[in-house]
Amino acid sequence: MLDHKTLFIDGRWQKPSGQGIAEVINPATEQVCGSVPLGDERDVENAVAAARRAFASWSRTPSSVRAGYIRALTEQLRARADEMATVITTELGMPVQWCRSVQVDGPIIGLEQYVELAGLMDEVREVGNSLVIREAVGVCAFINPWNYPLHQLIGKLAPALAAGCTVVVKPSQDTPLHAFLLAQMIEDIGLPAGVFNLVSGPGSKVGEALAKHPDVDMVSFTGSTGAGVRVAQAAAPSVKRVCLELGGKSPLLIAEDADLAAAVRYGVQDVMINSGQTCTALTRMLLPASRYAEAVELALAETLSLRMGDPLDPQSFLGPMCSAGQRRTVLDYVKVGQQEGARLLCGGETPSAFERGFYVSPTLFVDVDNRMRIAQEEIFGPVLCLIPYTDEAQAIQIANDSPFGLSSGVWAGSAERALHLGRQMRAGQCFVNGATFNYQAPFGGYKQSGNGREWGEEGLNEFVEVKAIQV
Secondary structure, three states: OEEOOOEEEOOEEEOOOOOOEEEEEEOOOOEEEEEEEOOOHHHHHHHHHHHHHHHHHHHHOOHHHHHHHHHHHHHHHHHOHHHHHHHHHHHHOOOHHHHHHHHHHHHHHHHHHHHHHHHHHHOOEEEOOEEEEEEEOOEEEEEOOOOOHHHHHHHHHHHHHHHOOEEEEEOOOOOOHHHHHHHHHHHHHOOOOOOEEEOOOOHHHHHHHHHHOOOOOEEEEEOOHHHHHHHHHHHHHHOOEEEEEOOOOOEEEEOOOOOHHHHHHHHHHHHHHHHHOOOOOOOEEEEEHHHHHHHHHHHHHHHHHOOEOOOOOOOOOEOOOOOHHHHHHHHHHHHHHHHHOOEEEEOOOOOOOOOOOOOOOOEEEEOOOOOOHHHHOOOOOOEEEEEEEOOHHHHHHHHHOOOEEOOOEEEOOOHHHHHHHHOOOOOOOOEEOOOOOOOOOOEOOEEOOEEOOEOHHHHHHOOEEEEEEEO
């Protein structure tokens, strides 16, 4: 049991003003695995005040010193990576087969790059009679999701520290335990008091108080599009900067000349990792009508080969959903898909083999029309829609016919052809022929998938004000 009774504010663990605790449920066992305090608006006030006090000195700290703290945190995470992965598996349910590499090792790679990128804050650009310089944006509030909790926290924290910002973090109530472990590491490296503050609690209290607080200069939110709209509305009266990484309903366009077996295998696995709880999941597989029947058989065989089981079993490909509520949401969408006329090829149920745990078997819908709700709305579960197209023009039209634009994928017979198709995708990123995620590249969405970017130099720029000094 990981029971936490204090919040990390102003460089020390403090008893919260808020009353009560939130229990954290292990989604594989449905048993309590830990607890965290329920902070309130007073705790937000204390944390923001600490961050505001720390900002003046931290933002003027030499970039080399800030880089040293980032390096030290990287070393801490590497040394305690197994511990962090265990915590995330316990609170999220992602199998150990994936949790260490995806949820921990990836963020470490992303964090480490800001050791070097911190030096960009020292650059001065001469434009005519002006000097153009960079300054930290100020006090930042981070409202984090539950599905890739450390990944998204580091994606905000690393560039903020590099830029010279101070932060207040609110983790999801479903998966908050990792943030308390990270706070312990931050305490161990001796980061100056007030630079990093942690306040757990409900979004209706802590999240809203952070978004509307007049002394918060920027709020960075990862979550659903609906919640992102509410965050932006709360932030609007104080005209603070808002960075939103929101929902997705991403397409995988498989061309007629593609290696069909490889493309379909990649597409199925992309959706089923983390039980479909991935904002960038390629949940709409667009297939040429001439090869549709073959692709359906390949997708079914691949889906049925994936092992669902205990997250602690190294052989498990899928684990449970994060919560009972998320399982209900997914199963409700399965009913919607059937009512809309899509054909349920497999899955769409709670497997009888599991007496406990929030499991949903991997699900395939075929003969899906892109106008259906299951093709337009983010399900956030192990559900893949197979959609036929007649020609390339229709494929591009279907791919872009979505309110979202977070990610996309293309698989074609050649890199040149795949790039030609990928450039036509209205999305913040495109994975070509099975390419992997790149932490040096910008990550973010078009349309209702959000605004702003994370990772790489563009991620740093979100935390920067640009000043022109006329000489």
